[in-house]
Amino acid sequence: MHINEENIKKLQQGDSLTIAKCITCVENELEGNLQLLQSITANPNTACIGITGAPGAGKSTLVNALLKQLTAQNKKIAVLSVDPSSPFNFGALLGDRIRMSEFYLHPNVYIRSIASRGALGGLHPKIFEIVDVLKASYFDYIIIETVGVGQSEVEIAGIADTTIVVVVPEGGDEVQTLKAGVMEIADIFVVNKADRPSADIFVKNLSILSHSKANDTWEIPVIKTIASKFEGIETLLTAIQNHKHITSNNVERKIFLTAEKIWRIIQQNKMKNIDRQKIVAMVKEKINSNAINVYQIAENWS
Amino acid sequence: MHINEENIKKLQQGDSLTIAKCITCVENELEGNLQLLQSITANPNTACIGITGAPGAGKSTLVNALLKQLTAQNKKIAVLSVDPSSPFNFGALLGDRIRMSEFYLHPNVYIRSIASRGALGGLHPKIFEIVDVLKASYFDYIIIETVGVGQSEVEIAGIADTTIVVVVPEGGDEVQTLKAGVMEIADIFVVNKADRPSADIFVKNLSILSHSKANDTWEIPVIKTIASKFEGIETLLTAIQNHKHITSNNVERKIFLTAEKIWRIIQQNKMKNIDRQKIVAMVKEKINSNAINVYQIAENWS
Numbered sequence: 212m213h214i215n216e217e218n219i220k221k222l223q224q225g226d227s228l229t230i231a232k233c234i235t236c237v238e239n240e241l242e243g244n245l246q247l248l249q250s251i252t253a254n255p256n257t258a259c260i261g262i263t264g265a266p267g268a269g270k271s272t273l274v275n276a277l278l279k280q281l282t283a284q285n286k287k288i289a290v291l292s293v294d295p296s297s298p299f300n301f302g303a304l305l306g307d308r309i310r311m312s313e314f315y316l317h318p319n320v321y322i323r324s325i326a327s328r329g330a331l332g333g334l335h336p337k338i339f340e341i342v343d344v345l346k347a348s349y350f351d352y353i354i355i356e357t358v359g360v361g362q363s364e365v366e367i368a369g370i371a372d373t374t375i376v377v378v379v380p381e382g383g384d385e386v387q388t389l390k391a392g393v394m395e396i397a398d399i400f401v402v403n404k405a406d407r408p409s410a411d412i413f414v415k416n417l418s419i420l421s422h423s424k425a426n427d428t429w430e431i432p433v434i435k436t437i438a439s440k441f442e443g444i445e446t447l448l449t450a451i452q453n454h455k456h457i458t459s460n461n462v463e464r465k466i467f468l469t470a471e472k473i474w475r476i477i478q479q480n481k482m483k484n485i486d487r488q489k490i491v492a493m494v495k496e497k498i499n500s501n502a503i504n505v506y507q508i509a510e511n512w513s
Numbered sequence: 514m515h516i517n518e519e520n521i522k523k524l525q526q527g528d529s530l531t532i533a534k535c536i537t538c539v540e541n542e543l544e545g546n547l548q549l550l551q552s553i554t555a556n557p558n559t560a561c562i563g564i565t566g567a568p569g570a571g572k573s574t575l576v577n578a579l580l581k582q583l584t585a586q587n588k589k590i591a592v593l594s595v596d597p598s599s600p601f602n603f604g605a606l607l608g609d610r611i612r613m614s615e616f617y618l619h620p621n622v623y624i625r626s627i628a629s630r631g632a633l634g635g636l637h638p639k640i641f642e643i644v645d646v647l648k649a650s651y652f653d654y655i656i657i658e659t660v661g662v663g664q665s666e667v668e669i670a671g672i673a674d675t676t677i678v679v680v681v682p683e684g685g686d687e688v689q690t691l692k693a694g695v696m697e698i699a700d701i702f703v704v705n706k707a708d709r710p711s712a713d714i715f716v717k718n719l720s721i722l723s724h725s726k727a728n729d730t731w732e733i734p735v736i737k738t739i740a741s742k743f744e745g746i747e748t749l750l751t752a753i754q755n756h757k758h759i760t761s762n763n764v765e766r767k768i769f770l771t772a773e774k775i776w777r778i779i780q781q782n783k784m785k786n787i788d789r790q791k792i793v794a795m796v797k798e799k800i801n802s803n804a805i806n807v808y809q810i811a812e813n814w815s
Contacts, residue, residue, distance in 0.1 A: 248808040381683070466800055469807060470793040476811035481783040491772045498768055505771060506550040509778035 212236040212243040219250055225287060225349035227321055234323060237340040248340060251347035258455045259342060259353045261371030263396075268377040269403040272438040274356050278314045280444050286351040289321040291342070293335060293357040321350070336479070339472055342370055368396035369468060373454045375447075377401045380413035394424055397431055398454050401447060405435035428457050485512070514538040514545040521552055527589060527651035529623055536625060539642040550642060553649035560757045561644060561655045563673030565698075570679040571705040574740040576658050580616045582746050588653040591623040593644070595637060595659040623652070638781070641774055644672055670698035671770060675756045677749075679703045682715035696726055699733055700760075701752050707737035707745065730759055787814070 212218075212232055221229040237244045264270050274290060281288050314320045325335050335341070338355075345353050357367055368374045376397040400421065402414050414433055421431040432450045436443030458464060490512075497503050514520075514534055523531040539546045566572050576592060583590050616622045627637050637643070640657075647655050659669055670676045678699040702723065704716050716735055723733040734752045738745030760766060792814075799805050 245808060245812070249806055249812075252804075252806070462800060466793060466796050469796045469800065469805060470789070473792050473796070473807045473811050473814070474787070474789060476807055477787055477814050478780060478784055480811060482780055485776070485779055487772070487776060490775050491768060494768050494771045494775070498764060498771065502554075503771060504551055504554070505775045505778055506547060509775050509782060510547070510551075512775070512779050 212241055212247070214243045214246045214250060218247075219347075222251070222344070222348050225321075230289075230321055230344070230348055231323070233344045234341050237344055238325065238335075238337050240337075244340075248343060251343065253343060253346035254349070255459075257346050257350050257353060258451065259346070259370065259372045260355070260451060261367035261374040262354060262356045262377060263367055263374065264377030264401075265379075268379050269438050270356055270377050273377060273401065273403060273436065274354055275314070276436075276438045276441050276444045277352075277354065277448070278317075278320060279441065280448060281352060282314070282317055282319055285319070287319045287349055288352045288354060289345045289348070289350045290323070291338075291345070291353065291355045292322070292324045293326075293338070293355065321345075321348075338366070338370060339475065369471060372458050373398045373451055375399045375401055375451075377403050378417075379404045380407045380410040394420070394431075398429070398458075399447070399450050400431055400433045401436050401443075402433060403436050403438055405443065406437050406440075410435065428461070429454065514543055514549070516545045516548045516552060520549075521649075524553070524646070524650050527623075532591075532623055532646070532650055533625070535646045536643050539646055540627065540637075540639050542639075546642075550645060553645065555645060555648035556651070557761075559648050559652050559655055560753065561648070561657070561672065561674045562753060563669035563676040564656060564658045564679060565669055565676065566679030566703075567681075570681050571740050572658055572679050575679060575703065575705060575738065576656055577616070578738075578740045578743050578746045579654075579656065579750070580619075580622060581743065582750060583654060584616070584619055584621055587621070589621045589651055590654045590656060591647045591650070591652045592625070593640075593647070593655070593657045594624070594626045595628075595640070595657065623647075623650075640668070640672060641777065671773060674760050675700045675753055677701045677703055677753075679705050680719075681706045682709045682712040696722070696733075700731070700756050701749070702733055702735045703738050703745075703749060704735060705738050705740055708739050708742075712737065730763070731756065 212235075218229060218233075222233055233247060235241070236247060262270050262274060271292075278288060278290070315322055323341075325338075325341065342353060342355070355367060355371060374396050376393055376399070378400065380402055400417060402410060402417065404410070405414070414435055418433045421433055424431065434443055434447050434450055436447060438444070493508070494503070514537075520531060520535075524535055535549060537543070538549060564572050564576060573594075580590060580592070617624055625643075627640075627643065644655060644657070657669060657673060676698050678695055678701070680702065682704055702719060704712060704719065706712070707716070716737055720735045723735055726733065736745055736749050736752060738749060740746070795810070796805070
């Protein structure tokens with residue numbers, strides 16, 4: 212892709228074709244991708260929201276409801292739907308594709324599905340870059356939706372300003388078996404399908420847990436929604452705005468995340484010329500010799 | 514650490530002090546760590562078992578029961594207990610330390626606790642190296658125990674020959690809300706606390722699911738245990754041995770994992786001289802200027 216002032220301007224103005232081209236460019240490291248990334252500036256007012264949770268929790272329906280509410284307020288929204296691949300067979304794991312066709316053609320909504328790649332089931336090796344392209348455009352909100360698989364949900368917490376973990380009410384005791392680590396990444400809990408009979412006790416127990424983990428600046432709110440009936444969405448949006456306000460004042464976090472990002476880009480740059488397929492081919496050749504010392508091989512790899 | 518033939522021999526013979534020194538050496542990249550890793554050879558007969566699952570599932574009690582069974586057979590076992598840190602506060606997340614004091618002093622058992630480190634909650638940046646040290650020693654079994662947090666459980670599947678996911682029976686419907694990705698990494702399911710009333714229906718549903726995902730060489734067995742009463746442990750050990758037999762014939766998997774490992778070591782080597790603290794300091798200085806372009810910074814970083 213040829214990068215010039217006109218392209219950058221069109222990106223900033225939200226031209227969908229330009230956005231699509233820019234994302235494809237960074238996603239596949241096409242010509243000009245580095246120039247593009249070095250030329251753009253993130254809009255500090257864009258709120259980046261991560262939505263994660265087990266399959267069946269109703270994430271897509273929730274995204275749909277958020278789109279309905281936000282478009283009604285004339286907001287501009289980009290949605291990235293990440294489809295995680297399995298760590299070992301490289302195929303799609305869940306096929307839990309986004310179901311929000313009614314907004315595909317909305318002028319203020321940009322929707323893009325990306326498959327996760329790479330060896331160990333992360334979001335996508337270029338997810339930061341893709342989000343940076345969207346941040347350089349004109350969106351008020353960027354929503355990243357992913358199924359909570361492997362490292363993807365931990366990664367999302369490093370990218371999003373606000374991470375929403377969507378759960379469905381089970382028995383009240385279930386709070387204790389909530390996947391470990393979820394308390395650490397959630398900025399907001401959404402208990403969806405809150406018309407289920409066990410919802411109230413589940414919400415109560417989750418709130419107690421959340422209260423016990425509160426710090427000086429934030430206590431994870433537990434918000435009941437019935438996304439399919441559009442209930443609780445306004446309350447959720449208010450919580451998102453409150454959280455955005457808190458985090459934009461958290462300089463420590465900003466420094467940490469920026470440093471992490473630079474670290475990761477340096478790493479990518481350094482590995483750019485290492486050919487994974489060549490390594491595989493070499494291992495294939497030597498695998499039966501029983502004399503593979505991976506440390507020696509790595510040290511000699513140019 | 515000074516590496517010589519005597520040290521290597523002592524490591525191979527299972528001298529605990531030497532094992533401890535070697536692990537500390539690679540864990541902290543002390544002098545001689547690369548020389549050590551390049552001098553040792555993994556014992557192909559050692560079975561490396563990963564055990565993961567939510568807190569409270571009874572992983573430690575299960576490890577304890579396995580140790581009891583295996584030591585009775587005069588086997589030699591190393592246990593690595595990984596305590597995952599939180600991605601953002603770098604503190605211990607769960608404090609779910611291993612509870613198996615009765616084997617701490619057993620002559621055929623070596624137990625080591627390692628804290629996970631690094632930015633995004635993985636197992637430990639040197640986990641492969643630590644396991645390689647143990648594989649070069651005299652153990653029949655290496656057991657890695659970790660709470661399923663973030664990427665740690667996906668990583669464990671890349672290290673262990675056999676990954677055991679420990680779950681506790683909830684209502685039978687719960688099978689559907691099993692954390693996504695678990696079917697992908699589990700080689701064996703253990704339903705612990707199988708004396709709970711809901712156990713049978715849970716096991717039945719999990720078995721149906723597991724059967725539907727079976728491939729030509731392996732169907733994930735679902736094994737009922739009551740680890741605290743030592744029930745089901747023999748059946749579990751048989752399943753582990755069966756699986757070890759299958760995987761040692763899976764050359765494709767071996768090639769993939771070896772190539773991944775080499776890739777990871779190359780990456781570590783290349784990043785060795787990049788100082789994280791310097792990046793943080795630089796970001797701190799520039800954070801208020803609003804003109805940080807991480808791609809430019811990364812490219813100029815030497």
